[in-house]
Amino acid sequence: MRIRRILQISAMISIISVASLFATIIALQAMDARHDAEAQNVNNAVRKITLLLSLTQETLGLHNQRIILQWQAHYADLTPTLQSLPALTAQSRSLKARILREYDSIGILFGNLQETSQDSMAVGVREMIQGQLLVRTSSMVTDVFAINDLTDEYIYREKRRMLTWLAGETVFLAGVVASLLYILLRRVVEPVVRLERATKALSAGQLDQPIQVSGRDEVTRLAAGFEHMRLALRDRLEDLGAANSRAEEARKEAELRAAELDAALMSLAEGLVFYDTEHHITYLNPSAEKILGFTLEDMRCVSAEARMKLFTVRTLNGGSPSKEKLVGWRALQGETVLGEEFVIYRKGSSLPVHLLSSAAPIKTADGRTLGAIQTLVDITARKRTEEALQESEERYRSIFQNSHAVMLLFAPGTGEIVDVNPAACAYYGYSPEEFRRMNIARINILPPEELTVRMAEMSSGVRKRFELKHRLVSGEVRDVEVFSGPVRVGGRPLFYSIVHDITARKRAEEALSQAKQAADQANQAKSEFLASMSHEIRTPMNGILGLTELALMQEPKGKIRDYLGLVKQSANSLLGIINDILDLSKIEAGRVELEHADFDLRAMLQGLFETMRLTAGRKGLTFLANIAPEVPARLRGDQGRLRQIFVNVIGNAIKFTEAGQISVLVGLENGRNAQGTAYCDSLEPFCLLTSVRDTGVGVPRDKLDRIFEPFDTGTRSARHDGTGLGLTITKRLVELMSGRITVQSTLGQGSTFTFSAVLRPATTVATADEAEHASIRSDAKPLRVLLAEDNEINRFLAVELLKGLGHEVTTVHDGRQALDALARERFDVVLMDVQMPEMHGDEATRRIRAGEAGDPHVPIVALTAYALKGDREAFLAAGMSDYLSKPIDVEELARVLERVGVEQGKQAGAD
Secondary structure: OHHHHHHHHHHHHHHHHHHHHHHHHHHHHHHHHHHHHHHHHHHHHHHHHHHHHHHHOOOOOOOOHHHHHHHHHHHHHHHHHHHOOOOOOHHHHHHHHHHHHHHHHHHHHHHHHHHHOOOOOOHHHHHHHHHHHHHHHHHHHHHHHHHHHHHHHHHHHHHHHHHHHHHHHHHHHHHHOOOOOOOOHHHHHHHHHHHHHHHHHHHOOOOOOOOOOOOOOHHHHHHHHHHHHHHHHHHHHHHHHHHHHHHHHHHHHHHHHHHHHHHHHHHOOOEEEEEOOOOOEEEEOHHHHHHHOOOHHHHOOOOHHHHOOOEEEEOOOOOOOOHHHOHHHHHHOOOOEEEEEEEEEEOOOOOOEEEEEEEEEEEOOOOOEEEEEEEEEEOHHHHHHHHHHHHHHHHHHHHHHHOOOEEEEEOOOOOEEEEEOHHHHHHHOOOHHHHHOOEHHHOEOOOHHHHHHHHHHHHHOOOOEEEEEEEOOOOOEEEEEEEEEEEEEOOEEEEEEEEEEOHHHHHHHHHHHHHHHHHHHHHHHHHHHHHHHHHHHHHHHHHHHHHHHHHHHOOOOHHHHHHHHHHHHHHHHHHHHHHHHHHHHHHHOOOOOOOOEEEEHHHHHHHHHHHHHHHHHHOOOEEEEEEOOOOOOEEEEOHHHHHHHHHHHHHHHHHOOOOOEEEEEEEEOOOOOOOOOOOOOOOOOEEEEEEEEEOOOOOOHHHHHHOOOOOOOOOOOOOOOOOOOHHHHHHHHHHHOOOOEEEEEEOOOEEEEEEEEEEEEOOOOOOHHHHHHOOOOOOOOOOEEEEEOOOHHHHHHHHHHHHHOOOEEEEEOOHHHHHHHHHHOOOOEEEEOOOOOOOOHHHHHHHHHOOOOOOOOOOEEEEEOOOOOOHHHHHHHOOOOEEEEOOOOHHHHHHHHHHHHHHHHHHHHHO
């Protein structure tokens, strides 16, 4: 009984529990239906607001009539949808109220936008209002989504509570009727357990896991309802996610548009000024701040009267406008101002700033004025450019019309003459009207294709100067020099030409060319004459000096020795005169070229100073010489010409000094320390500076300027011989060495000559062979010498000199005999005269080198009276080994033969 009652109670409880379970299920289904309806309302609101947002973002703008009508229709259709939004919680009700407020403000903004769309100058205002529409519409979408989230959260809590209650009832019923419902255990409890897991998964947000329960009972339907709810929630969340993404994109787009608008206002070159209804400035972009000279912070709440004290405003006629005449004030009164010019002077500045300003009022749809916007453009630079351009055009026109130079303007391509100045009319003989009907080809006699090429050169700037022939109205053709190039006149590209008549100059140039040709021919004749005279004079001079030297070598006694000494002295003087004349002629003809070879400067100077010391000693003079330590031992330059300079200057000092001393100081002009430097890798030059001081007769002050002129005798008396060419030649040689020479002198006390010469460091060090060849060795072996000389006296002299030096001599009279002699026997060296009958020496040398006679490598030394520049190089180019000029220097002859003997000794040792 008790068990039955328990069973009855259990059955009753079960019935009650089942009834409660069904009631809960029904409540859940009702809640699902309500949730579906609320979600549908939210979706409708999101869809309609999004459509409104897309119309607000339309690229054509909200001033397009079709878009305006669509926007108004969707806006009106949105009202019931927003009213039907769910308000299940206090927060949802608050959001719904804010959405409705935003909805009302959007309508107001759209009305303002329609009002400003009629004004073409309010583009910036319309863009700002449109940006506000975008922001507020995006905010509505966000709030709708928030309401949806709150609604889902509320329904989810209620469902969870009901499901919890359902699960409790099920567990309780299962415990109570466990014994009675064991068979149903697997068909009720286990599905309920799975449903519990599914509800937990749903509560955790796991919407991708399906709820699978088989059967046809209520639990299965409940599971199917849960599965339907899961699928609906998943779809709803996906839709909400997509809508949320669209809303986020719309928000970002609105922010971007607002940022772009702000950037546009900030980057505008034009100044923008916003006024409120009290004429207070509410906004200034950077350009406006720069133009006006103050910032927005300086202008907040500052009245128009106070602002006008910060700078001075002037109209174009110089007047001071009142506040009522200001552009911004007139815009606040409803006037639209377009492109009005005025001038301002910033505080503390006297420089005018020219401004171009426009302004327009900002009004609501009902005609109420909210403020005004003013634009400012700084046109100061343009004004100055216009003034400068006008001044430039006036100046150009004045120069063009009043210039004495012939000027033409013509069109590129066609050559049509556009304008000419009066000078052109006077030169060519045409009137301005005739010129304007002409083509440039009418006066320019170039062929059309060549004229086209010249125009192309003008246009590209490759060439600006032309020498042409122009035809005058008389038919006369004149030589002209034309300077042409492109120019723009009144915005039109043209060519300008400045024409100079050079007919006389061309004739003078032609005459000068003929004169130059005649001068070159005369110079060539002069050179040939000097070469001939040099040869003809040096040949007998060689005999005179040589025979005198031979006679003196016989050690004559008494007056005969004195007479021979005077003969030698006179001959040397005559040779010096010949050398000076030849040097001056070569310098004046520009035929002197300096050699560039390494040499020992100190050795050369020390040897020279020893010779000069002996010369000075013979006159009873003291000779002092000092070489500064910084002077390098070896340098690169023309040793012979440098020695000639020293000999001329020091010899001049000795010549004009009767008592006292000669002092020579050699140093460097820049004081460069090169002590102990044998050679230098650097190419930096040395400037050798030398001063020669004497205690001689001196030079009068009025004759110092002529001391370096040719044939100047200065203070020379009959006791001082010479041609007066030494200092002239010295000055020319110093200048060839990039130096200078000066003189300071006091009459009766002496003179100081200072000269410089630029030399470079030696590129090589001295070798043992150079040191060996620099001195004559006493142990040199005798040589077998073949002498080719046609002059009997010179032949006799040379034989005597060679025998005196210990050499064996064979003589021939011309080049052909020299070839025969070399073919018959072997000689150590050939002394070859250049100018001989039958065959000259240079021709004989070329044949010897070609192997036509004996050893082709036998040393051949030119022995000639030719001493002009280029003679030595020509002989060496013909194959000769060395060169000796007449009159023969015995020491130089000995050195040359000594070098030949040394080289042959080395070859014999090598063999």
